[in-house]
Amino acid sequence: MTRTSAEHPRVAVSTVIFSLRAGDERPAVVLPLVRRTRDPHEGLWALPGGWLGESENLEAAASRTLAETTGLAPSYLEQLYAFGDVDRSPTRVVSIVYWALVREDVSGRLAPENVAWFDAASLPRLAFDHNQIVEYALWRLRNKVGYSRIAHGLLPAEFTLAELREVYEAILGRRLDPANFRRQVDSSGTLIPTTRFRTGNHRPARLYHYNQDVELAERGPLHR
Amino acid sequence: MTRTSAEHPRVAVSTVIFSLRAGDERPAVVLPLVRRTRDPHEGLWALPGGWLGESENLEAAASRTLAETTGLAPSYLEQLYAFGDVDRSPTRVVSIVYWALVREDVSGRLAPENVAWFDAASLPRLAFDHNQIVEYALWRLRNKVGYSRIAHGLLPAEFTLAELREVYEAILGRRLDPANFRRQVDSSGTLIPTTRFRTGNHRPARLYHYNQDVELAERGPLHR
Numbered sequence: 001m002t003r004t005s006a007e008h009p010r011v012a013v014s015t016v017i018f019s020l021r022a023g024d025e026r027p028a029v030v031l032p033l034v035r036r037t038r039d040p041h042e043g044l045w046a047l048p049g050g051w052l053g054e055s056e057n058l059e060a061a062a063s064r065t066l067a068e069t070t071g072l073a074p075s076y077l078e079q080l081y082a083f084g085d086v087d088r089s090p091t092r093v094v095s096i097v098y099w100a101l102v103r104e105d106v107s108g109r110l111a112p113e114n115v116a117w118f119d120a121a122s123l124p125r126l127a128f129d130h131n132q133i134v135e136y137a138l139w140r141l142r143n144k145v146g147y148s149r150i151a152h153g154l155l156p157a158e159f160t161l162a163e164l165r166e167v168y169e170a171i172l173g174r175r176l177d178p179a180n181f182r183r184q185v186d187s188s189g190t191l192i193p194t195t196r197f198r199t200g201n202h203r204p205a206r207l208y209h210y211n212q213d214v215e216l217a218e219r220g221p222l223h224r
Numbered sequence: 225m226t227r228t229s230a231e232h233p234r235v236a237v238s239t240v241i242f243s244l245r246a247g248d249e250r251p252a253v254v255l256p257l258v259r260r261t262r263d264p265h266e267g268l269w270a271l272p273g274g275w276l277g278e279s280e281n282l283e284a285a286a287s288r289t290l291a292e293t294t295g296l297a298p299s300y301l302e303q304l305y306a307f308g309d310v311d312r313s314p315t316r317v318v319s320i321v322y323w324a325l326v327r328e329d330v331s332g333r334l335a336p337e338n339v340a341w342f343d344a345a346s347l348p349r350l351a352f353d354h355n356q357i358v359e360y361a362l363w364r365l366r367n368k369v370g371y372s373r374i375a376h377g378l379l380p381a382e383f384t385l386a387e388l389r390e391v392y393e394a395i396l397g398r399r400l401d402p403a404n405f406r407r408q409v410d411s412s413g414t415l416i417p418t419t420r421f422r423t424g425n426h427r428p429a430r431l432y433h434y435n436q437d438v439e440l441a442e443r444g445p446l447h448r
Contacts, residue, residue, distance in 0.1 A: 009235045009276050011308075011318050052233050054316055058308040081446070082306040082320045084235075084282040092278055094235050096306045096318070132445075139444040220363040221356075222305070 009084065009092040013061035014049030014130075016080065016099040016137040017070060018120070020154050020170060027170045029120040029141075031134065032069050037114065040090050041127035045118070047134070049095065062098035069115055074100040076153040076216050080137055088129045099137045101153030121173065145171050148217040149190045152210045160198050160205040161185065233308070233316040237285035238273030238354075240304065240323040240361040241294060242344070244378050244394060251394045253344040253365075255358065256293050261338065264314050265351035269342070271358070273319070286322035293339055298324035300377035300440050304361055312353045323361045325377030345397065369395050372441040373414050376434045384422050384429040385409065 020027040033045035048069040052061050059077065066074055077100045084094040111117065118124075120138060123131060144150040151167045165181045185191055190211050197204035244251040257269035272293040276285050283301065290298055301324045308318035335341065342348075344362060347355060368374040375391045389405045409415055414435050421428035 008232060009278065011233045011235060052308070052318070054233065055310055057310055058306060058318070079305060081303060082282060084276070084320065086279055086281055094276070094282070094318070094320070096308065135445050143442075143444070218367075220367070221359050 009094050011052040012049055012093050012095045013052050013058060013065065014047040014095050014097050014133070015062045015065050015069075015077075016047060016097065016134055017066055017074070017102060018099065018137070018141060018154070019070075019102045019104070019117075020167065021117070021119070027166050029138075029170050030117045031120055032111065032115050032117050033123075033126070034069065035114040035116070036127055044127040045116070045124060045130075046127035047097070047130050048115070049097075052096070058096050059098070062100070066100055066102075069112065070102060072102045072104060074153075075103045076101040076150065078217070078219065080133075080140060083129060083133060085129070095133075097133055097137070099140060101150070103154060103156065141171055144217050148215075149210050150217050153216055155210075158194060158196065158207040158209050160207060162205060164191075164208070233318050235276040236273055236317050236319045237276050237282060237289065238271040238319050238321050238357070239286045239289050239293075239301075240271060240321065240358055241290055241298070241326060242323065242361070242365060242378070243294075243326045243328070243341075244391065245341070245343070251390050253362075253394050254341045255344055256335065256339050256341050257347075257350065258293065259338040259340070260351055268351040269340070269348060269354075270351035271321070271354050272339070273321075276320070282320050283322070286324070290324055290326075293336065294326060296326045296328060298377075299327045300325040300374065302441070302443065304357075304364060307353060307357060309353070319357075321357055321361075323364060325374070327378060327380065365395055366397075368441050372439075373434050374441050377440055382418060382420065382431040382433050384431060386429060388415075388432070 017031055019030055021030045032048060034048050036042050036044055036046050048065045050065065052058065058079070062077060066072070077098055080097045080099045082094060082096050086092065120134065123134060125131065141150070145168060151164060151171065154167050155164065161182055164185065165176055165178060168181070169176055191208045192211050194207045194209060196207045198207055241255055243254055245254045256272060258272050260266050260268055260270050272289045274289065276282065282303070286301060287298070290296070301322055304321045304323045306318060306320050310316065344358065347358060349355065350358070365374070369392060375388060375395065378391050379388065385406055388409065389400055389402060392405070393400055415432045416435050418431045418433060420431045422431055
């Protein structure tokens, strides 16, 4: 058995799960990690995942991992990349990695044992090549936010323009000019104003929702 | 041994290799396929590929397949997608699929036994889910041609605007207005005019080359 596992690369499925930490401060992009309880890399944090089941499709394995780790259903789930370098693990493992968005504020949620949420901008050293994988997933997220309504995957059904801008700022890692942002969003045709307003300490701000005719992101003929 | 292979999904690497068939007619997008000489699907045509070697990186496996099938080095090679549905093959196989562009006119080349080049627009029924895979690769190619200089991967170093337009037409599967095309290309800043002209039966046409400062396609932090 040992010999066979040395002959054939094994297949794992992992998932980079992005959410927003809301609260008093500006929102931040966060992701859950699992502390490894055995070698290799015992004690380090790693992406949630596991071996691909014999009778399980790839996306089903990613969804299962996501549910087990967060107790949530994703608002967006897409295959990211297959990582298969010979030296990425002591035994040969090809990891099919998915990335997902979950919409709920995860700040106060009770996580399963050995699971914790980390700020994507300041991760510790992770197991295997998982730092590189998260970096690539963030790059994909930043790219998608530019040409699709993917930010909706992190927002509730209705939101103000300031809230939308703060999601963009959290993803892109930089501040955006409010007036420019409003102009760009207005001209994109993806937002529909409602007749409701957010009231509170500030002056009332109009609530918007996304035009549901526009897909979260164009995913091509594989997802019809 | 047999039992083990039934327990663990196996990993294959396949490659969709696009090139152009030039000649008297308009160029067409073509790809090489390999006739299967054993079951499953004996006699059907399939994408070139094979099992991932134990000490072989994914991209190396794709390059090896490409060299064995075409004798050529690719001008572009990128991971397309991992296909892993339970029922895509009689045994459980996860195929990591790459797609590649090769620049040379492959019309007259001698192909290895059991290899033939097919017009991407009129494929026969292929083995496994390979029709679906080619369809997805074509979608990726069409998408990329819109926002990158990926067409350069199918062109020689210098070319006329008409030749560039014909490559776009072959990829997109529709005719483009020459004057509009010239305007769009001019304003993109990706082409540099030379002082040379293509002469022949028509009036002389200026030769261009691509601005090499612009990458074939933005591939993110994985390819630095």
